[in-house]
Amino acid sequence: MTSPPGPRGLPVFGQAFNLDKDHMHLTFMEWQKRYGDLFMFKIMGQDFLVVSHPDILRKLFDTCEHAKAFNDRARGFMSKYVIHNSKDILFRNMDEKQQYLKTKALDYFENQLVEEKWFYSAVAEEMRSLVSEMECLVDKEVDIVRIMDTMVIKIMGLLLTGNRITVSSREFESLSGFIKPANEMAKVKNHSTLTKLPMLRKIPGNLKNLYDTLEARKKDLRDCFLGTTEQGKRGLVFMLRSLRVTMEMEDGESWIDNDFIMGVVMDLIPAAIVPLQNTISVLFLVLVHNPEVQNKIREQVTLLKADVTIDDIRKLPYIEACILELKRFHTPLPVSARHCNRSGNAVFEKYSIPKNTEIFSNLFGIHHDERFFDDPWSFRPERFMAEDGSRVGPEHPVMKNMVVTGVGPRRCLGSTFSEKVIFLVVTILLKYFRICPNIQQELPPCDPKKFTSGVVTKAPDFNCVFQLA
């Protein structure tokens, strides 16, 4: 049985010098043209498989035949040394505990939070407070990316604690304190070096400093969210604690210990806060570049009462289409979170896939491939709209080709959650303001190939000006 095709590279080093590690998705787009939708390469003896077709992704990750083999996560420094040996959802292999927590968390995000209403009402309140603050900044230069980064941390603090938090609170400080070292640790060069040589965490130097900082920030998070502070009776931490108590009552003991709860809290920083912040940064760059999109959104928003709620989403198909197009155009996690076949060698189609192959889903490549989306480099929400003005249904080809939050049992658990949050951000701000370019500063291009690199890409730095609508 043969291996999938792919670039051969140098002995031992493989593709180490040919892969642009800060923009892997762009290199993968080039290689896809030469080697097809399923190709493989090596770096320092490690096998990597790259998938660039939505149907192959579904077959690999979401069918009885293959899903069990290809839905583990790659072993890495972060999961072993920071996340207590993968006691979490994001970094853990797809075992029973991971699936149990994931199912409970999905139910919490997709049903409980929507039914209980307190969460999205409080997010809308946060946004209305922001509107009041922005009224003092009308016609001035505004660093909207920083403002929205702050807003996202407040929203996640609200999600975790069940209460609105302020920028001077311990919760805000501990969440924001973890983001920078976690982003630094996620950089390919730091993370792969520490994964290969974990003892470097103890040898004086940059990597030890980074690890020590991350551990210190982790302790802050733990003290804050699991420590002595008064805990509310709602929010994600409360839900996880209640799960533990229920399990103890039913089985006499529970494997959901504080490390597991902390694992889920830590997951939310790279998996929820950073993608949401970075998506919103691109949202504003798109809005500044496309005043006609803003106008169309505003036409729909003006039909709403002052108190926008998430139930209004279904009434506003153009805004729904804009959010989908934003996610496609940007594709915040361009190569997704790596999967792995840790349980053994596997066979896929006519190919043999060696044990421990790490699998990249080339999401950015798929979303910018003309076979799947017409005119893929343009921001065109209309592609998600049917002729009668409604949003296209789940069976429409553009919806089937949207894989922005992954497919199968490892798919994102915050997909509809983030759509609802972005909906409240867009509708509440555009009801009152026009977002305009800052004429004092050259506006960076709205070109997804040029978004800043990283595991989660972001808009380049820019300022804008808010004018009254």
Ligand code: HEM
């Ligand atoms: C625009 C925002 C977001 C994007 C584009 C995004 C994208 C993704 C992607 C591509 C994956 C990997 C899927 C796979 O492995 O096949 C993922 C996993 C995950 N996401 Fe998101 N995500 C977003 C927001 C969120 C939010 C807001 C949350 C939580 C509130 C969240 C929680 C998670 C978790 C826990 C996982 C790991 C699931 C698992 O390993 O089983 N994400 N996300």
